[in-house]
Amino acid sequence: MNPAPTSASLLSIRRLSKRFGALRALDAIDAEFSGGEIHAILGENGAGKSTLMHVLAGLLRPDSGECRIDDQAIRLGSARAARSAGIGMVHQHFALVDALTVAENLALSLTPDADWRFDAVAVGEKACAFAAQVGLEIAPPSAIVRDLPVGARQRLEILKALAGAGRVLILDEPTAVLTPPEVRLLFAMLQQVRAQGRLVLFITHKLREVKEVADRVSIMRHGRVVGTYRAAEVSESQLAELMVGKLEVSPHIRRPPHAGATVAMQARELSMRDHRGVVALDNVSVTVRRGEILGIAGVDGNGQRELFAVLAGLATPESGQIEVGGKSLSALAPRVLRQVGVGYIPPDRHREGLVLAMSVAENLLLHRNVLRRFQRHGLLQRPAARRWAAALMQQFRIKAASLDAPLRSLSGGNQQRVIVARELSQPLAVLVTSNPTRGLDLAATRAVADALRAAAADGCAIVLISTDLDEVFDLSDSIRVLYRGRLSDAVKPPVDAERLGLLMAGIQAGKEPCNA
């Protein structure tokens, strides 16, 4: 064993800069990180957090500056160099190969470069053993990644990075789609990693998590690190202020809808199996009334994806029916549902929400009703459509180089804002959302929450499928829990977290745990 170097710094960054066109995404950043610490990175959407991490992981070549690990300069702009220097990364957006199996994906980071053999079975076994060792539950090694729920993909990403990481583990918003028990598990793992003298860089928008797990926290703003603090010495509200300046607390008093309000959407006795033949929805009935926000909590993978898909008309249930505004629909397709005023914020923004190769403006138009509105003689009324898109961009503070910037170039949170802006721009009878604030910064999360409340106040019925308990608590008029495809009875807030936690683990008050 080598003695630890006296300068405690494990990773140091010197005057790192990266520009995209006129935008300084990283503006001469200096930073020191030591081994054996969990270092949180906070910052608004578009502050440059992901860009910095991509540079560290060798995925982006900076314009200038240097990075040292243990006082050794690492070659920048090479993912391989970063990896052999011991940097592993979990991306904000999944970097898994969708068409491959779980085992094959893990093999990509578990198999040493020099090894030309590929033995998926052996890798699968190794992966399972490794997963068991760190206590992370993963999908069966032979499952195809494409078919996994978002939470399971996230766990797989974390496992992959853990396996590959030597000295530095980078996590870009890993908790955005995890539920509290999963987050706790992740934190326990991170503490283990820290105990081994490694460095964890951890990006999040959730201040509570910073307080809970981080030793130090750096705050980024407009491509600079504007301050580094001991997590124990700053309060959550101080952090919030450091990040975005003073936040006004909007007093959101909203009268819950009265029980007699008309039913906006009703789904009856939905049942469906996933493609493996496992029951994903088991006789689920959902009713939302005008002006009501119905929270559907639960650990991801318990039927959330299928419930969203069925309510969106993307998947056909084996049985059951859906009515909107008291009328049954001619066909269960997004087209028809959109027509009667149902809006959607989908769980996977890259797959179902956006067209990455199109521009910001074109993505704001990606909605049947919007297209209809700007159509004349089959042609798109471009000037009018662009004016409208520009107004939305301003209203929702979407940070992008221009209306014509490819959506791909926006930061994760700004991409989410595009979806939210588009969906809320239309008159809504019903809004079905899945983790609507995923990846949004503090200010934007509040803005979306306020927008949802405002929509509800205008009579929109909202189905809020979310793994974020805070969000569910904060917004819902009543809460139901999805567990193994079954929906619990509604509980009215205030609910104690304990009770909800039990429901999410499948334990009903006074009943035995329902084993499948």
Place this chain on the structure above:
Amino acid sequence: MQRLINRVLPSLLALIGALVVSGLAIALSGSSPLLAFEALLDGAFGSLDGLSEVAVKSCPLLLTGLAVAVSFQAGIWNIGAEGQLLMGALAIAVIGSRATWLPQPIGLPLALGASATFGALWAGIAAQLKLRRQVNEVISTIMLNFIALGLLSYLVQGPLMEAGGRYPQSDALSPEFLMPRLSPYRIHLGLLLALFLAAAMQVFLYRSVAGYEIRATGLSPEAARLAGIDVRRRLLLALLLSGALAGLAGGIEVSAITRRLYERLSPGWGFTAIAVGLLGRLSPVGVVAAAFLFGAMDAGSNAMQRVAGVSSVLVSIIQATVIFFLVAFERRTWFSKISAEPD
């Protein structure tokens, strides 16, 4: 400006790369690459006749290139432009040698319409197979190429064989169905029609709602579907349009150039079209440029063979190498969808 450069650069690099490689090949075979290229250029652009031939060779490539572009933009890999072209040729040959009572101003447009319809129907088979039976369109369109070729070969040796019965070819079209040419050259009115259609496709794809929906469907079918776009109808529309354009290419070729039907009617335009479409980055404007480039190479190749002694087949090598280089220079190609997106 920057964006224009970004869009054109890969195609330009691919072209230069292909010229370098084929230049080396010529040098290795003991001829002078400079002389060969000079002859190629001179053959294509050195005379009015050459220019006219460039136009003649470009026309079918332009239309089939558009066919490829519109279907690829929708995310449908229509490899069947060749078969659709042959069906279009068949349609005009049947009508053009029989329906002689029609006056030209009515007969010719009608016959060309029939060509487009036949092409669309032929593509429609693949569309139905895809939408109803989830049959991969790459496989079905390739198979339909073979069927079209087989059918054509049977017909010109049997039912449609010319009255004299000497060669496996159909009767000549009656004059009412011939595309007007600018004599004494072979350049014909069909080229104007093709250019007009290219402009129309440009407007359709980038200015119309249906075009937007087709592009969104091709780039991200799930997102398009959730947006409420009728993805199946858009796929059908794109494939039918594609077939119609290819069919029209066949119709124009028969009515303007060959004037009758025979087996080796097309030297593989429907396949070269894929190269033209990709080189033109699937945009109609780009396809026009790519089609003229390939057309010029075809037109100049004979002169090159005559003057420099380099086989005219070399032109096919250049065209194929262009595709290799395009794929190599393209970071996000249609062939490798990268799943990790930097955000």
